[in-house]
Amino acid sequence: MKYVDLRSDTVTHPTAAMRKAMYEAEVGDDVYQEDPTISRLEALGAQLTGKEAGLFMTSGTMGNQIAAMVHTKKSDEIICEAESHIYYFEVAGLACLSGAQARPLVGDKGILNADQIRGAIRGIDIHVPDTGLICLENTHNRAGGTCYTKEGLAAIREVATAHHIPIHMDGARIFNAAVAQGVPVDELTCYADSVQFCLSKGLGAPVGSLLVGKREFIEKARRFRKMLGGGLRQAGVLAAAGILALTDMVDRLGEDHDNARILGLGLADLGLKIDVSTIQTNIIMVDVTATGKTAKVLVDEFKTNGIKVNAFGEYKIRMVTHYGVTREDIDYVIGVTARIVKG
Template sequence: MIPIDLRSDTVTRPALAMREAMFYAEVGDDGYGEDPTVNRLEQLAAELCGKEAGLFVSSGTQGNQIAVMVHAGRGQEVICDYQAHMFNSETGGISALSGAQPCPVMAPDGKLTPELIEPAIRERKMNAPQTALITVENTHNAAGGVYYTPAELGAVHALAAEYGIPVHMDGARVANAAVAQGLPLAELARHADSMQMCLSKGLCAPVGSVLVGSAEFIRQARRYRRLLGGGMRQAGILAAAGIVALETMLPRLADDHRNAGQLAQAIATTRLRIDLERVQTNIVLFDTAPLGVSAAEFIVRLREHGILAGNAYGRNKVRMVTHHDVSAGQIEYTISVIQRLAGEAC
């Protein structure tokens, strides 16, 4: 039996159209700016996001950290949510690479608001670090895939503008946020000075993200990509899959959201604890504590039935992520197994 892999949408495999595009991709040396497929991908992503320019990078983490390197430096501070991927899951990159320090803010639902941000903005004093950047994560992974609305993002951006501070959006799953709200990507990206979006995950490309922003921002970002060893040569082979992702894969994210909603609703009928209001896109977080078992124990039981899930954010939190390679029928099977296991647990 082939396992049903719900650990993450990072496990998606490239679609046939992507493999064909990669095989036939026209390539050149991207180090000289001569790979036409990379150039096309960067232009397409920038246009979809309403920005002047884009930069193809190897991963979302690389895109985020390059953005911080452009916006912030030594003796400066980066405001982020305390559960943010940039703070918790990028190996301390903010301090290690930029020399800046993170300023984590407690946001119960993962979303920063002006009321939470403003007290964290530093006064300009000789002995205090300078607030150089505000970051938001959309959708928010650790909070269960919740998204920012344009109004919420606009309020953060307006506050940042008052203080002359740029905003960077970790948009690893911003495509999910856009599709869930029926919005173009540009409607969300316009409230950030820079943004990275993953082409892998739900969009199914095998590798890469695109960092977008102003032409000057991308000029500086390109230099930092080189510093990090991220300069690629005939990268059009990879960029070709990203083009297919942006041109064809966004609408189908709605299927993943429906599957996640169905899964969450079924979990809510068991003794497992779940916050249905947070299941807004393709991530489902639930708590095994009411069953008297740990997440690790529950995950082992799921694996015995051919289902892979992830242990996330504490002893009792299980994460499941729906994606292109999980069908509606597999979701139904997963529901039947969870309901049985939740009923048997003591």
């Protein structure tokens, strides 16, 4: 059976051009920094985001955690949003790897503001931890793909600078945020000291993320990457797909956003509860309480009809549009949902 897979944009498959580039990639030993394709990818990622240097990571989680390890010391506190990926989905890595404590703040649809962050920064007191890092997720996964604006980021940067605190941006889907707002990506990344972004989600590469920042930061990150087992050898076969992800796949993200909005509005018309203001990129959060069925039951019903979705709570389902999901697929999902709801 062919499925419409809306579980995540991590399920994308590499394009034919990516597969060819991977086959033909020039490679070397990247631990010795001798892989020319990795070097080209890292330089391209740094250039696009306005940073001095980049470092290939096997995953976004590795990039986030290594950034925290570089920026902080043990017993520091990291300000983040209460349902941010680095806090919610990374296996308590901040506590385990950095020895840092998270300070989760509840954002407005996942987005923190400068006043919130200013109020959470610790003062000088032997009883409390030092605020060592501010982490922002752009776009915010669990909030439904919501975006930080340039204005919001600029205000947070001002607070961070005044208190000498670095900012790390979990930009797993930062290119979605840039396309949605019609701005070059470096107009969003310029407010962060370090940025992690994924190549393997909507951009379609099979594996990998990049961590970018100042050259000195990246060299420290390289050491931690080796410690965590992330030093790769002939990794140019992966980097070749990543280069095409950044050169060929960014502009098409708008198609995913359009499909997400059509899907979200279609499901809302069926009586499902959706905050349509959060459909800014490619993620839709659907409250299915009105169906009288749990998310787990509905996940099974969708799968029986050739649709894969994820439960994100007892009565909440997440759907994610991506490369490989067509407008016809969206119409099919709306039609199946109508039959399930009318049940």
